[in-house]
Amino acid sequence: MRSAIVTLFLCVFLAGMCLAQPVQASNYPERPIKMLTMTGPGAQIDLLTRALSDALSAELGKPVLVTNMPGGSHGSVMAAELKASDPDGYTLAVSATAAFTYSPHYVQTRYTFDDFEYLSMLGLNQSxxxxxxxxxxxxxxxxxxxxxxxxxxxxxxxxxxxxxxxxxxxxxxxxxxxxxxxxxxxxxxxxxxxxxxxxxxxxxxxxxxxxxxxxxxxxxxxxxxxxxxxxxxxxxxxxGWDESVEMFVVLVAPKGLPAPVLDRLNQAIDKVAANEKFRTFITDELIMAPVTFGREAALSYMKEANDRFGKQAAEAKKQ
Structure with missing residues (x-):
């Protein structure tokens, strides 16, 4: 009898644990969000990150706090920190796309392209x-x-x-x-x-x-x-050289966000994309070229670039 009661208690406890995450995720966000950025204070991507953080904070109703994490190849130090973060929506990041599409093919990183959710392109940094x-x-x-x-x-x-x-x-x-x-x-x-x-x-x-x-x-x-x-x-x-550097900027999260969190972030990003003041800040103040916001456009570009640079790296190794 005692064994049956213990077993029943464990089942109820485990069921509660399983239900807790969706219920908690549906209330997202319940506390401040950390926003990592790949540069030091004052750089263009830092300024963009801070403007985005303010805009997202207004939409989500919680503070979005910027943490500068420079270092590595196009933000690889920051990307490694992002990968190690819980996929709960409380740690996001703004980075050059090359940290995810280029660096893993050319330098040793503690992450791969598939370790992240790509939420939205933000701009093209002229360089x-x-x-x-x-x-x-x-x-x-x-x-x-x-x-x-x-x-x-x-x-x-x-x-x-x-x-x-x-x-x-x-x-x-x-x-x-x-x-x-x-x-x-x-x-x-x-x-x-x-x-x-x-x-x-x-x-x-x-x-x-x-x-x-x-x-x-x-x-x-x-x-x-x-x-x-x-x-x-x-x-x-x-x-005279067949070369160029693509400095697109992207909003990223760790892989595995709960569906309610991902939906809430997508809604907030859509609202930010419609914010004329924010978009004007990107094109007029930061002098970045405009891009298409949203997860679909981000996934499309990021996959194409990752495949392209992967092939380029493979060909370079053969030489």
Whole structure:
């Protein structure tokens, strides 16, 4: 009799445990949400993260608190932390898409593409190669020609593995030695380039204000097309190299969110996407190119990019 009672109690307890998560998830969110971001304070993606956090907080009715986690390849340190977080909707992240679609194919990471839920694209960060204004180059091609003629190498501060690899391939084709330095985001690159600690650096849209103020010089647009506000500077392809850097930004969560949580986040993202003030901030203040919001568009792009970079990496290993 006692055994039967104990067994019955355990069944009831386990059933309660199974029901607790959906009931709790249906009330999401019940406490503040942590929002990780891949850069230090002040970088373009950090500013976008903070604007998104404010907009989501207004929709979800709970604080969304930003935590800066720079480091690794395009946010791989942050991505590893996100993977280790509980898939309950209380830890989200904003990152360059390359952390998930590119880095796992080229560097050792503690996560894979399939470890995450891709909730929404947020913007396309326009980007380019910059140098100090006093350098004797008007474009990147001239910088490599100068280094070759002077029999000197160049130092380059990179954002992530993709722009690093692009510049390594270009330098190899140009016959110029390239010394690489990692960064913790845009502000660290600006300080290093302006201070003369490196010759070249790769920046997102934060470059616009510095180039317009003649505090930095833009040598090449690294996006497939010329930058919207600096149309006179040619792209990498226009300078003779079949290369570009895709700096899309994405909202991500750990894999395995409960359905009620995922639905609530999708609803909030739809509301944020319709927020004209938020969208204007992205295009006018951050000078990012607009994208299609929502989970469907995010999944479509992320899968295509992951497959493309996976094939590219496999071909590189054969060489």
């Amino acid at each position: 380019g190669i910059v140098c100090a204004p006093n350098r004797p180059w008007t474009n990147l091609k001239e910088a490599f020609e100068w280094a070759r003629n002077e029999k000197r190498g160049l130092t380059y501060m990179f954002q992530g593995s993709d722009d690093r690899d692009v510049m390594q391939r270009i330098a190899a084709k140009e016959g110029v030695s390239l010394s690489l330095m990692p960064s913790t985001g845009g502000p660290s690159i600006i300080s290093a380039v302006m201070g003369g600690h490196v010759d070249l650096g790769h920046l997102g849209a934060i470059l616009f204000e510095y180039v317009k103020a003649n505090r930095l010089k833009l040598l090449a647009a690294t996006t497939p097309q010329r930058l919207t506000q600096l149309q006179d500077v040619p792209t990498l392809r226009e300078q």
